[in-house]
Amino acid sequence: MRLTLLPLLLTLIGAAATVAVAEPADPLSGVDWPAARAEATGLLVDLLRFDTTSPPGSEAEAARYLAVRLEAEGVAAELHDLGEGRANLIARLPATAPSGEGPLCLVSHLDVASAEAERWRQPPFAGRVDAEGTIWGRGALDMKGMTVVEIEAMLLLKRLGLPRSRDVILLAVADEEVNNTGMQRLIAERWPSINCAHAINEGGVGIIDGLFPGQVLFPISVGEKGALWLRVSAEGKAGHGSTPLPDEAPDRLLAALERLRAYEPEPQVHPSLKVLFARVGETRRGLERLVFTRPLLQRTLLISALMKNPLTRAAITDTLHITGLEGAHQPNVVPSVASALLDCRLLPGTSPEEMLARVKALAADDGLTYTVLNEFAAQVSPWDDPVFDALVRAAEARPNVVAGPAISVGFTDSIFLREVGVRAYGFVPFHLTAEELGTMHGPDERLRAEELEAGVRAMLGVLVGVVGG
Numbered sequence: 295m296r297l298t299l300l301p302l303l304l305t306l307i308g309a310a311a312t313v314a315v316a317e318p319a320d321p322l323s324g325v326d327w328p329a330a331r332a333e334a335t336g337l338l339v340d341l342l343r344f345d346t347t348s349p350p351g352s353e354a355e356a357a358r359y360l361a362v363r364l365e366a367e368g369v370a371a372e373l374h375d376l377g378e379g380r381a382n383l384i385a386r387l388p389a390t391a392p393s394g395e396g397p398l399c400l401v402s403h404l405d406v407a408s409a410e411a412e413r414w415r416q417p418p419f420a421g422r423v424d425a426e427g428t429i430w431g432r433g434a435l436d437m438k439g440m441t442v443v444e445i446e447a448m449l450l451l452k453r454l455g456l457p458r459s460r461d462v463i464l465l466a467v468a469d470e471e472v473n474n475t476g477m478q479r480l481i482a483e484r485w486p487s488i489n490c491a492h493a494i495n496e497g498g499v500g501i502i503d504g505l506f507p508g509q510v511l512f513p514i515s516v517g518e519k520g521a522l523w524l525r526v527s528a529e530g531k532a533g534h535g536s537t538p539l540p541d542e543a544p545d546r547l548l549a550a551l552e553r554l555r556a557y558e559p560e561p562q563v564h565p566s567l568k569v570l571f572a573r574v575g576e577t578r579r580g581l582e583r584l585v586f587t588r589p590l591l592q593r594t595l596l597i598s599a600l601m602k603n604p605l606t607r608a609a610i611t612d613t614l615h616i617t618g619l620e621g622a623h624q625p626n627v628v629p630s631v632a633s634a635l636l637d638c639r640l641l642p643g644t645s646p647e648e649m650l651a652r653v654k655a656l657a658a659d660d661g662l663t664y665t666v667l668n669e670f671a672a673q674v675s676p677w678d679d680p681v682f683d684a685l686v687r688a689a690e691a692r693p694n695v696v697a698g699p700a701i702s703v704g705f706t707d708s709i710f711l712r713e714v715g716v717r718a719y720g721f722v723p724f725h726l727t728a729e730e731l732g733t734m735h736g737p738d739e740r741l742r743a744e745e746l747e748a749g750v751r752a753m754l755g756v757l758v759g760v761v762g763g
């Protein structure tokens with residue numbers, strides 16, 4: 295019987311192989327990539343020349359410029375005016391074969407952090423491109439480079455002419471760096487017509503040699519730590535500097551701060567980090583593989599190593615950070631009030647109320663007063679999700695990349711999107727060295743041209759995977 299079936303099986307396998315070979319060609323191979331790189335570079339150079347330092351931001355001019363460029367390509371674009379020269383840009387590529395799923399939003403912000411021009415090797419708002427093709431300017435990474443990647447990918451998707459199952463909406467908002475009013479007002483005033491199901495925003499990036507030399511670690515942000523910003527104040531009798539007395543405000547404050555500084559947070563490994571560790575482990579061999587994949591070794595070796603580095607320690611603990619002191623006036627005058635500013639960042643599972651109780655218990659002085667300046671809990675989007683899978687595939691389409699979910703230590707406009715039910719992911723598809731990462735908000739911010747092109751390729755791959763065909 296078996297012998298008789300064998301030729302038939304071989305025929306079927308042969309047929310299957312033939313079908314596999316006849317797969318449709320990769321749509322990305324139909325793109326003129328040198329032309330796309332030149333177009334994206336031109337857009338970024340122009341965008342960097344708008345000085346959108348926040349405050350005052352003055353993003354409306356840059357938003358209007360992009361709207362004109364998009365309209366010229368047949369992409370509907372509008373400005374959401376915020377007054378005082380500020381505006382959000384909203385552009386839409388509608389679905390042509392709607393699946394009923396909510397829109398996919400491509401999010402960025404148009405404002406930038408301030409730049410001390412005298413510390414830069416190139417002027418921060420000149421949009422210079424050097425001999426290697428590197429594009430210099432404030433916002434090249436944070437985050438006008440991403441705005442351009444999103445626009446270029448949208449334009450290429452439209453030109454490819456594939457049927458689109460979902461609307462793709464570009465949201466390039468104002469005032470992310472300081473007060474987040476752009477995104478908050480967009481949600482308050484325009485949300486019913488946007489209402490996206492997923493958003494791709496800043497928050498994750500490919501880190502060259504992130505954990506191991508020769509490998510790019512690409513944490514894709516699925517959530518952001520919460521925050522509790524506090525003013526802690528001590529009161530006492532005002533008096534003369536010549537005579538120290540017990541219970542003076544500065545003294546009481548310092549004693550409390552000393553106790554707060556002794557805070558030793560317990561490391562907590564969020565489930566997303568376990569997934570990321572496992573994915574890293576799968577790419578390693580020998581002891582490295584064991585350390586990343588075995589829970590006991592993870593706890594004993596990996597976690598203690600992460601706790602020793604301030605950057606990774608912040609990712610696995612609730613942090614308590616004394617960031618400012620207020621109240622001193624003159625050296626010979628004891629003030630009646632002395633205060634400290636605290637920035638606490640909270641992992642999922644720690645509420646702002648719990649952290650406040652922890653701070654009070656540590657400070658151990660019932661006479662102190664606490665003013666909450668800002669508070670919100672950590673938020674996490676599920677990563678068991680087709681858009682998240684598309685981001686991982688796009689990241690790992692480049693060689694020697696390992697991607698997986700992570701919680702960001704800082705927050706972005708995604709916190710407001712998650713509040714209205716959006717699944718938001720941080721995915722800036724550039725590979726950056728530690729030195730390049732350090733230029734965000736610092737001098738010499740720049741983006742290598744090959745990363746701009748690679749970013750467009752990755753974002754187009756995501757769009758084709760999520761809405762194309």
Ligand SMILES: [Zn+2]
Pocket residue numbers: 403436437470496
């Ligand atoms: Zn940013």
